[in-house]
Amino acid sequence: MTPSQITLGAINLEARNPADLVAFWAQVTGAEPAAGGDSYYLPPNGPSGFGMFFQPESEPRAARQMAHWDLTVPWGSRAAEVERLISLGATHKWDVLEEVAHVRWTTLADPEGNLFCIAEHPPLDQQR
Template sequence: MSLEWEQVIVDSVDSVALGEWWRVALGWVVVDDRRGDYEIRPAPDRLPGLLFGEGAPPKQGKNRLHLDLRPDDRDAEVERLLALGATRVDVGQGDVSWVVLADPEGNEFCVLSSP
């Protein structure tokens, strides 16, 4: 018996808008937008993906799960994501080597320091 990680489900107010934001942010491709859901992956045949489901109320409070992203250049990537519409977020992280941002619907994620 084996398991494969297929995707992370992200509840959203607008699945297409949020999914498209993450598609551009990550440079991924759309693999499914037929059912009102919006799924993106690194490539059509690569897992895991992100599946954005529609109909959730606006987010309230801190995420219980978030993504950590490791770029080649943290500061340049933070500026690029801010230009795409991300916002800086203070979740009480203090003075750390990563930057906490939120996507357009308020979902927090971290941009880690460069390797």
């Protein structure tokens, strides 16, 4: 069987205010957004980055978010990154720091309430 060539092209989000939400995520990722009518594209910031599309809501937001994304930062930098993102407008939801040996994460919400995690993986010799 040939290995898959599938990669993540972009995360697509509907937003109450796409311009404000793309501005938040542009600060998070360091990428420059591009407008196209009332929608916005945020390209990947580098070869291991991810793209994002923001478009106006087509109907009211669901009460429960069915999926979220996990963003990874280098070991030892999670707390500083979380503080940076909170200063940009993210909301702290909860931390999972001791429950799993191979990962620690903080769950945040962006300004429109979309959940995402900032995770760090300890080196193998520091896993319990």
